[in-house]
Amino acid sequence: MPHDGTPAPQHPARRFLGRNAVVTGASRGIGLAVAQRLASEGARVLITARKQEPLDAALATLGGDALAVAGHADDPDHRAEVLAAVEHHFGGLDILVNNAGINPVYGPLETADLDAARKILEVNVLGTLAWTQAVLAHSGLQFRERRGNVVNVGSVSGDVPAPGLGLYGVSKAAVAHLTRTLSVELAPDIRVNAVAPAVVKTRFAGALYEGREAEVAASYPLGRLGEPDDVASAVAYLASADASWVTGQVLTLDGGLRNAGGLG
Numbered sequence: 198m199p200h201d202g203t204p205a206p207q208h209p210a211r212r213f214l215g216r217n218a219v220v221t222g223a224s225r226g227i228g229l230a231v232a233q234r235l236a237s238e239g240a241r242v243l244i245t246a247r248k249q250e251p252l253d254a255a256l257a258t259l260g261g262d263a264l265a266v267a268g269h270a271d272d273p274d275h276r277a278e279v280l281a282a283v284e285h286h287f288g289g290l291d292i293l294v295n296n297a298g299i300n301p302v303y304g305p306l307e308t309a310d311l312d313a314a315r316k317i318l319e320v321n322v323l324g325t326l327a328w329t330q331a332v333l334a335h336s337g338l339q340f341r342e343r344r345g346n347v348v349n350v351g352s353v354s355g356d357v358p359a360p361g362l363g364l365y366g367v368s369k370a371a372v373a374h375l376t377r378t379l380s381v382e383l384a385p386d387i388r389v390n391a392v393a394p395a396v397v398k399t400r401f402a403g404a405l406y407e408g409r410e411a412e413v414a415a416s417y418p419l420g421r422l423g424e425p426d427d428v429a430s431a432v433a434y435l436a437s438a439d440a441s442w443v444t445g446q447v448l449t450l451d452g453g454l455r456n457a458g459g460l461g
């Protein structure tokens with residue numbers, strides 16, 4: 198049942214029948230919810246993450262056609278292995294969801310560790326660009342010919358300064374700008390969009406709400422934090438033909454928080 202209490206649709210949409218997708222960072226959290234949504238609507242999905250065991254457990258929730266390849270999102274060899282598997286097993290690619298993202302440090306920019314900064318930018322920004330370049334360059338995937346599309350996972354912290362999360366915010370601001378620039382450069386064949394969530398209840402964001410969820414949720418006009426499914430719904434919309442006239446957009450998913458003066 199959707200979170201607004203309305204009944205689930207009687208005939209769930211099958212918007213991705215015959216479509217193939219890659220979702221990076223998808224053994225849990227937002228990536229897994231996205232992969233499950235795309236698969237439930239008919240897509241064949243390949244998921245990635247670094248650790249094999251949780252990735253295998255996630256794969257088991259996706260149905261018989263799905264694939265999983267373990268590796269680091271910022272590793273070119275891993276990207277090549279994933280795309281070779283997609284070509285071999287699926288025969289082409291229609292949807293790339295750049296979801297893998299990291300935030301290993303917390304603290305002010307004044308004393309930010311520059312090696313950590315490089316790693317964050319490497320995974321969150323250059324990883325997003327590199328996956329996009331790789332699917333375009335891999336001729337066997339026919340991404341351009343199939344009028345594929347890319348959905349990047351940004352963050353509201355890329356729009357509004359979140360003290361302590363500065364490096365992460367810088368990386369997500371770059372993801373938003375990559376999205377807008379690529380959307381112009383790759384049109385008309387390829388659409389490129391992004392989502393920018395506020396706090397979504399995953400392991401990644403645990404430190405931001407665990408033990409005080411009601412207090413944090415009170416600042417959200419819609420009265421609750423995000424669920425991975427909230428993001429999956431938006432990603433599925435952007436990846437689907439329902440959004441065929443939408444490109445270069447960064448869709449804020451925040452339960453109304455920014456308009457209420459939240460963040461920053």
Ligand SMILES: NC(=O)c1ccc[n+]([C@@H]2O[C@H](COP(=O)([O-])OP(=O)(O)OC[C@H]3O[C@@H](n4cnc5c(N)ncnc54)[C@H](OP(=O)(O)O)[C@@H]3O)[C@@H](O)[C@H]2O)c1
Nearest residue numbers: 222223224225226227246247248270298396397399401402
């Ligand atoms: N949760 C939030 O509040 C929130 C808000 C805004 C944006 N986001 C963004 O949403 C995305 C997903 O976050 P999440 O909250 O779903 O996190 P999560 O629950 O911690 O899941 C992260 C997933 O990515 C994988 N992963 C992490 N680093 C990776 C890497 N270098 N290469 C490949 N896979 C990697 C993890 O598996 P392994 O550990 O096995 O690799 C896991 O499957 C991120 O881009 C994050 O910035 C999250």
